Amino acid sequence: MTAKSATAAGAGRASVLFPAVAAFAIGFGLIFMSGLVQAETLHDAAHDVRHATGFPCH
Amino acid sequence: MMPPMTCVTPPASPATDMFSRILTSGLIAGAATGLIAALLQLWFVQPVLLHAELYESGQLAHFGAEAVSAHPDLGPFEWTRNMLSVLFTMLVYAGYGLMLVALMAAAEARGHAVTARQGLLWGLAGYLTMQLAPAFGLAPEVPGVAAADVQLRAIWWLGTAIATGLALWLIAFGKGWAAWAIAVVLILAPHLIGAPQPETYSGPVPPELSAEFAGRALGAGAMAWALLGLLTGWFWQREGQRAPVPQPA
Numbered sequence: 639m640t641a642k643s644a645t646a647a648g649a650g651r652a653s654v655l656f657p658a659v660a661a662f663a664i665g666f667g668l669i670f671m672s673g674l675v676q677a678e679t680l681h682d683a684a685h686d687v688r689h690a691t692g693f694p695c696h
Numbered sequence: 697m698m699p700p701m702t703c704v705t706p707p708a709s710p711a712t713d714m715f716s717r718i719l720t721s722g723l724i725a726g727a728a729t730g731l732i733a734a735l736l737q738l739w740f741v742q743p744v745l746l747h748a749e750l751y752e753s754g755q756l757a758h759f760g761a762e763a764v765s766a767h768p769d770l771g772p773f774e775w776t777r778n779m780l781s782v783l784f785t786m787l788v789y790a791g792y793g794l795m796l797v798a799l800m801a802a803a804e805a806r807g808h809a810v811t812a813r814q815g816l817l818w819g820l821a822g823y824l825t826m827q828l829a830p831a832f833g834l835a836p837e838v839p840g841v842a843a844a845d846v847q848l849r850a851i852w853w854l855g856t857a858i859a860t861g862l863a864l865w866l867i868a869f870g871k872g873w874a875a876w877a878i879a880v881v882l883i884l885a886p887h888l889i890g891a892p893q894p895e896t897y898s899g900p901v902p903p904e905l906s907a908e909f910a911g912r913a914l915g916a917g918a919m920a921w922a923l924l925g926l927l928t929g930w931f932w933q934r935e936g937q938r939a940p941v942p943q944p945a
Binding site: 651653657659660662665666667668671672673674683684687689691692693694 | 709710711712714718719734737741742780785792793794799805827830835836837843847853854909913914
């Protein structure tokens with residue numbers, strides 16, 4: 639592999655890496671907020687979903 | 697007077713295109729799956745949950761002097777409560793959808809194209825990761841069961857999901873025996889360590905209801921995850937065909 643094509647492949651990977659990591663983090667944030675945070679209001683609002691989706695609830 | 701609105705689309709970078717492809721596929725597929733998952737839960741899981749709450753609150757008690765009907769009146773449909781459940785189910789599956797599509801993007805960058813057909817496998821892997829593996833140690837809990845400290849359970853739950861997800865990635869994309877051996881260790885380790893369990897049993901809910909609840913929750917989850925995999929794979933492929941193909945510089 640030449641230096642130029644190696645750089646291009648690296649740039650291709652990099653253009654996927656950051657968006658993928660960012661989207662993964664947003665997705666994890668949604669799961670964490672809906673499923674795991676124990677704040678009372680969130681817990682009460684998401685109560686049935688936590689039980690039905692198998693998250694530890696109480 | 698307001699100046700006329702103009703719409704200028706700036707040239708997007710490959711990273712921006714990729715981000716919008718992931719967001720669009722993950723959020724649409726996730727929210728659609730969440731809506732269907734919520735309907736499945738309201739129909740199949742919620743009646744068992746409401747039934748169990750009658751025991752949790754003490755309105756019903758089993759093993760008493762009198763036999764208790766297994767078919768009590770569960771009351772009217774609670775709109776606010778159930779619409780919150782629909783909203784949060786959509787949020788949960790939107791989150792799962794985003795994570796799944798982010799991983800599909802990473803796999804595609806490594807040369808593994810993802811279609812709706814393969815999406816089904818991704819969905820089943822997601823189900824194993826986020827539901828079945830944690831449930832092997834912490835079965836879906838009906839309200840009122842005895843359980844260990846919630847923070848300890850949350851840590852074990854999350855650790856199990858991470859270990860199982862990594863293991864499945866290694867099985868799918870790892871090369872050689874070493875990767876597969878590590879995968880086996882990652883799958884087994886959380887269960888050999890063991891999930892936090894309660895010191896004593898004190899749940900007032902009949903075991904029949906607990907079992908029915910766990911079965912229903914896992915079954916509804918399997919259906920939802922299969923659908924999530926199909927839809928994320930389908931949207932991911934479709935959005936990829938619409939997006940400009942990134943050209944090497």
